[in-house]
Amino acid sequence: MQLAIVPCIFIIVGVIILLKERRSFFGGMSFAFGGLFLTLILLMMGLIKLGEISATSSTLVILIVYALFPLIFLGICAFFIFNTHTMQTKEGRSVTAKLSALLGVNLLITIPLFFYLLSVGTHHISVWLFSFLMFVLLSDLLFSFLFTCYLFYSWMYQMIPSKKKVDYIITLGSGIRSEEVPPLLKSRLDKAIEYYHKNPNAKIVVSGGQGADEPVSEAFAMKKYLLSQQIPEAQILVEDQSTTTFENMTFSKKIIFDDWKIKDHTPTVLFSTNNYHVLRGALYARKAHLKAEGIGAPTALYFLPTALIREYIALLTQYKWFTVSMILICLISVIWSVLPI
Template sequence: MGIFAFILIIIFISGLLLWRDRRNFIAGIIFAASVINLILLSVLIGASMLANSSNIGKLSFLVFILLGMVGIPAFAGFSLIVNTYIMQTREGKSLTAKLSLIFGLNFLFMLLSGFALLFLRAQLGILTGVLLTVLGIDVTFTFIFVCYLFYSFIYQMIPVKGNIDYIITLGAGVRSEKVSPLLKARLDKALEYYHKQKELVKMVVSGGQGPDEPVSEAFAMAKYLGTQKVPNQKIIKEDRSTTTFENMRFSKQKIEQDWKKETPPRVIFSTNNYHVLRGAIYARKAGLNANGVGSPTSFYFLPSALIREFIALLVIYKWFTGLILVGWIGFGSLLMFVS
């Protein structure tokens, strides 16, 4: 019962931090990891109790362990590899399209490395420490990725309530004055909230002009909003930003210039569902009090997009990433020294 109490305390503390600001990425990962571990521990205890009750229970427990340790990683690996083929067929060959392939092969690598450590550690000698270090880093970041997916889902399930003063739509690449399907989805999501209280809300379209873009993303978005009967005086164009962080920082400046009341404005931003959590983290870093809403994304596109977002978050939190790497490298080095 002690471990249950400890996990519940961690859930409570991280939950309080998220209640204050649900854009706290580290608290979100800790919360998700604690909930996942609580569920796994409960299932494991229940399965072990069943195993002690009968021979059928023991067989069921063995099947459960094998499925968890072998079946799920193998299924995930092969699914991601197949998804790469679908992604390349529909989106073309690119590094982004290959991310799900790399992650799928990663699952298979974890399985093979796990078996090598389990059955061949005596023959591997000093390589045991190296393999354990690599596998430890791999498993840790894979588990954090699962926690990220879990918390990203929770974040987007929390509804936006109350009046809204400004809706920021984050830009995406344009090839003409017409918005792309991905950018249209972001704008349509923003319009859902706009039409609920159109008398009060202003739309902020945020995105500059890249070297390969004929117009700024803000211009294309404002033009689309005009076709959707949004009055020009309700549209604020921010056309300098080139990154998500700049989207938030420059949009904040535009809102501060426009806002005339003493009370702080209520702001949300719209982007694609896979990008919401990172956008919220950048809003926090920019000092913009805004949470995000996400538009749907094609299912085949999600794995690579989410992996890319996760890598970007690891870059943002370099100290967190570095701490994990240093910890495992230190442990592996100590193991090799002792052996």
């Protein structure tokens, strides 16, 4: 039970931070890490207790550990690998389309190799090579586990729907190829329209500039779609200069507060994007000092793995201190446990 103290500390720290600010990356990851780590510990303890009950229970534990778990692991890897084929079929070949397969192959190699090295130790290779390989594999496994934590935090963040009266709904733009909005952007606009009908006095801010390969600004195409859905033009505000999510939030904030008439009262703001992008959007809104919660539009299942991996990589890049800290923890762990001090 002493091992369970560590994840409980992470959970408590995460809860304290999230109660103060639910858009805290550190708070969310701390809570998710502690929760998932504690679940693994309890599962392990449960299997040990089950194995001690009887010979039949021991056989069941062996089947779970050596048959069921490996099958689940292989199934997950296979899903990620074959998902790339679906992505390339529907969205075309690109580097990002291969992210899903890279994750599947990575897990397929890293986890077995990690346990193999643990079993053979330094009997067949030098201590330095063993230490280097363990550092690389441990870092890989930690960031893979943190990806699971990120998925849990992202899901958890969206589980609390906004029921407040809404004054403004920012719709974040995405790439367009013509004046017509593509399915991904349409889903964001439809989610904004859904909340607009619940708050008919709200204004929708369409946010997105014009990329080098786009015929018009994303905001122009979004406004055109909203007008076709009988949204009054007076209820649409246009922000057509942004090129990043952070700029979406920063420029939209200025437009909102320039338009807001009740100066002694802060407007209630939502932003609409796809479900995989809600968490990062919320973190950028916090960075822009905009009090806004996200609402997520549904995304095709085949698109989700690649999109979520891309979001995770973007967050690791954004929070460099977090990434560096995790690498240092892996390095210290290897030095402490393997190398002679």
